[in-house]
Amino acid sequence: MKLTEEMLKALPDARGHFGAYGGRFVSETLFDSLLTLEREYKRLKDDPEFQAEFDRDLAHYVGRPSPLYFAERLSRETGGAQIWLKREDLNHTGAHKVNNTIGQALLASFLGKKRVIAETGAGQHGVATATVCARLGLECHVFMGAEDVKRQSLNVYRMKLLGAEVHSVQSGTRTLKDAMNDAMRDWVANVDDTFYIIGTVAGPHPYPLLVRDFQSVIGRETREQSLAQAGKLPDALVACVGGGSNAIGMFYPFLTDESVEMYGVEAGGLGIETGKHAAPLSAGRPGVLHGNRTYLMEDENGQIAGTHSVSAGLDYPGVGPEHSWLKDIGRAHYVSVTDDEALDGFRKLTRVEGIMPALETAHAVAYAIKLAATMDKDQVVVINVSGRGDKDIHTIAQLDGIEV
Amino acid sequence: MSRIEGVLKALKGQGRKALIPYITAGDPHPDLTVDLMHTLVSAGADIIELGVPFSDPMADGPVIQQACERALVHGTSLRQVLGMVKTFREKDNATPVVLMGYLNPMEAMGQEKFADAAVEAGVDGILTVDLPPEEADEVAPLFTARNLDAIFLLAPTTTDDRIRAISEHSSGYVYYVSFKGVTGAGKIDVDEVASKVSHIHELTALPVGVGFGIRDAATAAAVGRVSDGVIVGSVLVDTIARNQADPDQLKRALSDLLHPMREALDSLAS
Numbered sequence: 324m325k326l327t328e329e330m331l332k333a334l335p336d337a338r339g340h341f342g343a344y345g346g347r348f349v350s351e352t353l354f355d356s357l358l359t360l361e362r363e364y365k366r367l368k369d370d371p372e373f374q375a376e377f378d379r380d381l382a383h384y385v386g387r388p389s390p391l392y393f394a395e396r397l398s399r400e401t402g403g404a405q406i407w408l409k410r411e412d413l414n415h416t417g418a419h420k421v422n423n424t425i426g427q428a429l430l431a432s433f434l435g436k437k438r439v440i441a442e443t444g445a446g447q448h449g450v451a452t453a454t455v456c457a458r459l460g461l462e463c464h465v466f467m468g469a470e471d472v473k474r475q476s477l478n479v480y481r482m483k484l485l486g487a488e489v490h491s492v493q494s495g496t497r498t499l500k501d502a503m504n505d506a507m508r509d510w511v512a513n514v515d516d517t518f519y520i521i522g523t524v525a526g527p528h529p530y531p532l533l534v535r536d537f538q539s540v541i542g543r544e545t546r547e548q549s550l551a552q553a554g555k556l557p558d559a560l561v562a563c564v565g566g567g568s569n570a571i572g573m574f575y576p577f578l579t580d581e582s583v584e585m586y587g588v589e590a591g592g593l594g595i596e597t598g599k600h601a602a603p604l605s606a607g608r609p610g611v612l613h614g615n616r617t618y619l620m621e622d623e624n625g626q627i628a629g630t631h632s633v634s635a636g637l638d639y640p641g642v643g644p645e646h647s648w649l650k651d652i653g654r655a656h657y658v659s660v661t662d663d664e665a666l667d668g669f670r671k672l673t674r675v676e677g678i679m680p681a682l683e684t685a686h687a688v689a690y691a692i693k694l695a696a697t698m699d700k701d702q703v704v705v706i707n708v709s710g711r712g713d714k715d716i717h718t719i720a721q722l723d724g725i726e727v
Numbered sequence: 728m729s730r731i732e733g734v735l736k737a738l739k740g741q742g743r744k745a746l747i748p749y750i751t752a753g754d755p756h757p758d759l760t761v762d763l764m765h766t767l768v769s770a771g772a773d774i775i776e777l778g779v780p781f782s783d784p785m786a787d788g789p790v791i792q793q794a795c796e797r798a799l800v801h802g803t804s805l806r807q808v809l810g811m812v813k814t815f816r817e818k819d820n821a822t823p824v825v826l827m828g829y830l831n832p833m834e835a836m837g838q839e840k841f842a843d844a845a846v847e848a849g850v851d852g853i854l855t856v857d858l859p860p861e862e863a864d865e866v867a868p869l870f871t872a873r874n875l876d877a878i879f880l881l882a883p884t885t886t887d888d889r890i891r892a893i894s895e896h897s898s899g900y901v902y903y904v905s906f907k908g909v910t911g912a913g914k915i916d917v918d919e920v921a922s923k924v925s926h927i928h929e930l931t932a933l934p935v936g937v938g939f940g941i942r943d944a945a946t947a948a949a950v951g952r953v954s955d956g957v958i959v960g961s962v963l964v965d966t967i968a969r970n971q972a973d974p975d976q977l978k979r980a981l982s983d984l985l986h987p988m989r990e991a992l993d994s995l996a997s
Binding site: 351612627 | 781782783784786787788789792804805806830831832833834835856858859861879880881882883884885889904907908909912913
């Protein structure tokens with residue numbers, strides 16, 4: 324399907340649907356808040372004062388634009404297309420997540436909400452939320468699965484230093500999905516004074532819309548930078564997909580550019596065939612969770628399946644509804660790489676370019692290297708380096724049998 | 728007339744209020760659920776809300792979350808829950824049963840298949856917590872065509888326009904969630920509930936059941952005074968959790984909890 328600007332403008336529709344996906348599947352108590360948020364966002368979106376403040380924060384607080392860097396040595400070693408890196412890892416707080424938290428915290432301020440809640444997996448979104456809350460003087464509560472609290476202890480401490488309260492979630496599988504459940508439960512109880520900053524392009528409408536809008540700065544910059552530096556549009560974009568916020572931010576401004584191929588890389592875990600993975604687009608089916616209809620990992624009875632990934636940030640059984648739509652219409656390709664391949668990608672980028680990617684990002688790196696090898700020298704592959712790997716040092720060291 | 732409508736009309740005619748207990752199917756064990764349903768009826772239940780366990784019960788507090796986990800340990804599936812209702816119907820053809828749960832297990836079965844199976848099992852109503860009427864276009868006609876009541880939630884945050892719209896999509900009764908929060912949390916503010924429910928009564932002719940925060944005879948009576956029925960969930964589920972090791976004691980404990988609520992509600996009739 325060839326996408327046009329008009330088609331994109333019509334999505335999501337009035338009820339928050341991207342084709343068959345998206346929507347607002349929440350209990351009644353939250354419904355009015357979602358309607359208010361949607362109304363206010365649509366008003367502020369075109370408000371020059373709001374936009375100017377957002378742009379100013381991205382420039383002077385986040386440090387945008389982030390560079391588009393030609394990974395010359397990696398490209399040479401790979402022996403195919405030119406590999407370029409969009410350096411979201413250089414943002415303040417070390418990942419793309421902050422683009423969205425700046426935007427949503429600004430919304431919270433405009434709406435007069437003083438209390439903020441967020442869910443987090445790897446802790447990057449939690450840190451990015453705690454950061455903007457510290458700056459704006461907002462009370463901040465972060466929900467994090469007990470399993471992730473353990474494997475991302477560094478980020479937990481960062482959040483605490485920033486003044487956030489971190490709630491360790493003991494229910495269910497004790498990972499990101501359970502953190503999101505508890506954040507929703509908190510929101511229902513405190514809906515009058517609380518703003519929920521969702522970290523990914525999932526959740527009930529309007530979240531997939533506003534997170535995508537805030538993250539689209541990634542793709543807009545990449546488009547300009549690629550034209551200026553590589554002299555052409557990229558031939559392929561590669562980004563990792565957990566909930567899919569960095570991927571949609573990179574893809575969205577290119578959706579009408581037919582020549583640009585897009586690859587979303589899911590967490591293949593121990594291998595798709597083992598069932599121990601977090602790749603709903605590769606191996607799941609449509610269902611309803613966390614307020615939206617989308618591809619999910621579930622069992623035959625509709626119970627949400629446990630997921631596995633070496634990276635906490637991809638360890639999620641669902642995905643943003645717009646990705647589900649892009650998959651069905653064939654505009655983007657969704658693939659997966661295993662834990663081991665991702666670890667190879669981590670080591671490769673670290674050793675060849677001196678850039679240590681987050682384990683989430685390492686999935687995109689691993690796939691992009693495979694992809695670039697099959698392409699021509701004059702072609703351009705852009706990897707969205709969604710985050711830096713400092714937070715994963717403990718995990719890597721543990722795998723290497725080293726105590727740090 | 729649906730079984731739910733019939734029961735609620737008859738109660739209204741007698742000036743009585745409906746007692747609607749909730750338990751999670753499969754908790755503490757799938758073999759016990761049908762027995763517990765009969766126990767609830769003997770103790771005075773007019774309608775039973777039977778929870779379909781879900782792995783991610785976002786609108787529920789810890790008590791019902793843990794009930795879901797206990798039920799899922801034994802692999803309690805929607806198909807099995809329907810089987811329980813069918814077995815319940817062998818001895819009880821009068822008490823309406825409402826399935827209460829989340830959308831995904833129903834979607835996984837296939838909505839049409841689910842609607843057929845629910846009718847066949849003897850289910851009377853469906854309450855899907857995470858399905859607002861706005862998203863129910865496809866499924867609502869399937870229920871209507873089979874005379875299954877679609878029961879939707881109203882909340883303290885629901886605006887008048889939505890109360891009207893939701894009531895139009897509802898049949899049987901509407902379920903008013905008494906406070907902002909998850910099940911089993913918070914304290915019910917009876918005055919606030921009274922004013923909201925009387926307002927809802929102005930906007931719809933449907934009976935209004937009130938749930939969340941009803942834990943004893945006193946709260947049941949206070950809420951019964953201003954509504955058409957009370958829904959009791961977490962306190963029963965908590966009783967199940969505390970007595971799960973001994974089924975006979977469990978049944979006694981459930982009866983001991985419901986009886987006084989029944990009496991308190993019936994004392995309002997005079």
